[in-house]
Amino acid sequence: MTWPSRYGGGERSYLDRYAVLEELLAAGAPVAAHWIADRQTGPLLLRYGTEEQRQRFLPAIARGECFFAIGMSEPDSGSDLASVRTTAVAADGGWRVNGTKVWTSHAHHSHYMITLVRTAPRGEDRHQGLSQLIVDLHGEGVEVRPIKLLSGEPHFNEVVFNEAFVPQEMLVGELGDGWKQVTSELAYERSGPERFLSTYPLLAETVRELGPTPGDGVTQALGALYSRLAALRELSVGVARRLEAGAAPAVEAAMVKDLGTRFEVEVIEAARRLVDPEQAGERFQRLYQAALTSAPGFTLRGGTSEILRGIVARELRP
Ligand SMILES: Cc1cc2nc3c(=O)[nH]c(=O)nc-3n(C[C@H](O)[C@H](O)[C@H](O)COP(=O)(O)OP(=O)(O)OC[C@H]3O[C@@H](n4cnc5c(N)ncnc54)[C@H](O)[C@@H]3O)c2cc1C
Numbered sequence: 001m002t003w004p005s006r007y008g009g010g011e012r013s014y015l016d017r018y019a020v021l022e023e024l025l026a027a028g029a030p031v032a033a034h035w036i037a038d039r040q041t042g043p044l045l046l047r048y049g050t051e052e053q054r055q056r057f058l059p060a061i062a063r064g065e066c067f068f069a070i071g072m073s074e075p076d077s078g079s080d081l082a083s084v085r086t087t088a089v090a091a092d093g094g095w096r097v098n099g100t101k102v103w104t105s106h107a108h109h110s111h112y113m114i115t116l117v118r119t120a121p122r123g124e125d126r127h128q129g130l131s132q133l134i135v136d137l138h139g140e141g142v143e144v145r146p147i148k149l150l151s152g153e154p155h156f157n158e159v160v161f162n163e164a165f166v167p168q169e170m171l172v173g174e175l176g177d178g179w180k181q182v183t184s185e186l187a188y189e190r191s192g193p194e195r196f197l198s199t200y201p202l203l204a205e206t207v208r209e210l211g212p213t214p215g216d217g218v219t220q221a222l223g224a225l226y227s228r229l230a231a232l233r234e235l236s237v238g239v240a241r242r243l244e245a246g247a248a249p250a251v252e253a254a255m256v257k258d259l260g261t262r263f264e265v266e267v268i269e270a271a272r273r274l275v276d277p278e279q280a281g282e283r284f285q286r287l288y289q290a291a292l293t294s295a296p297g298f299t300l301r302g303g304t305s306e307i308l309r310g311i312v313a314r315e316l317r318p
Contacts, residue, residue, distance in 0.1 A: 070114060074100060131172075142160070202288060225267060232259060265299070
């Protein structure tokens with residue numbers, strides 16, 4: 001919605017996009033395949049990509065034909081992302097990539113992955129020598145192995161590179177600038193309504209189950225949840241406004257994600273307390289079960305709560 005029309009975008013504001021995302025999430029719409037390309041890859045390429053990369057990928061993403069995954073985490077590298085070990089070594093016309101990424105959401109549906117790799121040996125400053133490459137997930141030497149969530153859903157994957165060739169023109173931004181680029185992506189990743197609306201369909205169904213005249217205690221509990229939801233929304237809309245103004249509000253985004261994911265988990269607990277899942281309708285049971293089994297991931301994906309609080313504390317330190 002926000003991209004320039006020459007790349008197939010709608011030239012709308014971040015706030016317009018926010019309103020549409022919110023409606024999709026509140027309805028529990030199946031949006032996952034397009035999510036990362038729209039939220040992260042597009043803005044990344046608009047900011048750091050070459051004109052050739054923009055022409056090649058952005059119109060295809062806007063048409064809903066090209067999906068991207070995020071290749072940051074590795075088996076021994078999650079919160080401490082600068083420790084990634086996947087290497088890209090210069091080869092004729094590009095790089096040879098070796099290593100393993102893990103927890104890669106929807107890599108099995110995606111066409112490409114923005115992959116954080118080490119392009120220079122680890123020196124004193126380990127944030128240097130990292131780069132971002134666009135890797136073709138169907139290319140030779142790339143294997144995508146599914147990993148199931150607790151719910152049984154095939155959500156994420158292990159992605160293994162064995163001498164995978166990546167052409168020169170697939171480097172995003174400057175060689176060695178990967179750390180700066182990857183951290184600038186995170187304001188987009190952490191601040192949207194998806195960080196507090198994952199369990200909204202369950203909350204709405206809880207209200208429906210309780211009917212038009214719930215008792216006083218129940219009304220109070222719902223009111224407390226609703227007021228927190230309203231506050232979170234204000235905070236998250238505030239970040240969308242700052243993104244619109246061209247800022248990279250990392251602290252505010254970290255706050256949205258930490259407070260928002262905590263709220264999402266509390267909605268599940270409130271639903272269980274207020275409605276007896278065994279006695280409830282089929283829709284409630286389905287939403288409750290899905291929320292309960294995916295909840296452990298809410299406070300992990302996109303940065304754990306401890307890491308987010310660390311960011312806030314560090315940035316606000318006098
Ligand atoms: C549903 C889901 C989808 C995901 N999708 C993707 C994806 O598409 N692409 C991708 O690259 N990754 C993805 N991830 C991975 C996610 O980014 C990592 O799980 C996350 O960054 C944490 O890394 P880790 O699992 O290695 O845990 P670790 O970093 O090993 O952390 C373990 C625990 O130690 C704590 N901890 C670690 N360091 C500190 C510290 N300095 N101070 C205080 N506490 C600390 C953490 O908070 C956590 O509780 C996904 C994860 C989930 C659950």
